[in-house]
Amino acid sequence: MSLDPSTAQLAAGIQSWLRCESPSSSPQGIAAMVAMVEQHAKELGLTAKVSSLGDTTGPLLHISNRAAGDQRKGLLLLGHLDTVHPVGTLLQNPCRIEGDRLYGPGSYDMKAGIYLALTALGQLSAPGATPLPVDFLLVPDEETGSHSSRQAIEQFAHQAHYVLVCEPARADGGRCVTARKGIGMMRLKAHGRPAHAGLQHEKGRSAIREMARQVLVLEAMTDYARGITVSVGTIAGGTVTNTVPSVCEAAVDFRVPDMAAADEVIGRMQALTPQDPDVRLEIQVELNRPPMVKTAAAAELLSRAQVCAAQAGFTLEDAPMTGGGSDANFTAALGIPTLDGLGADGDGAHTLNEYILVSTLSQRLVFWQKLLTSLGA
């Protein structure tokens, strides 16, 4: 397929980013990626500042078209430069174009989306080119929960009228995202009593047996009709077959549609009691990402984005509430109107078949230009 020159340029730029592998687990890989994007932003006439978040994660990158001294509340764009793909995935999903598909690890989630938004912002680097000053924050740890970058995300969000997130557009028609479930994590540890499984079985108190019962209690908290899911994701216990196991540990994922459901589930988890009175339970529950609820202000922001999409030549719909979280959860929970899923169109997030649709790139670039130039205070 021969591409028009501007699409070919976008596709080439995106491919150069995909060849730099940047899994969340590789601070060096992310630092290399950040350096490449920083350099690119500066060449576009934008300011770019890298800051360290410590040794265990990659750095944070802040790009902006703010004129020096401009302290106004602005427009915040969010993206993450980490991917779920370990170094070497390029060998399994090589960066290439086949038909309308551009493949590569992190293409859809979410380097292409960032590339599009940055290209649009670069065309608007002159002071006053956008009604609001634009800050673009790129974090290194979204795929692992944004633990190191959350504070910066929230600080920037407080300085913004709106937040636009470059996560992938939904695969079924490029829809955007206005509502995401909240995501929680629970760690449950059962402490029983060890004993020789043959000589003194009756003296033992099995932590695994207790955990087996608790797993059923936990999973029974799932309520599909209300959009609540509780899933025991990992479990480990015991040491050898001939000892009654004294310790068993499980990690649990839970998703909730709103804060009332979050409070309810967390309360029920914290109130778990051992069914064997000789076993002790250790319970840790944390709501990692609060629910992103579609507010009236978010609906208003969506309708403005829909006008921009129409001008760019496509229809923008919003998807029903998704069970996947993103950094939009944090900013929406602060009450800042937030629109997500504005990145690239494609499919296969978190798989070895991840790709974007080349034919949508030009349109989506125009969409970003319209968004950045139309959103005022």
Ligand SMILES: [Zn+2]
């Ligand atoms: Zn993502």
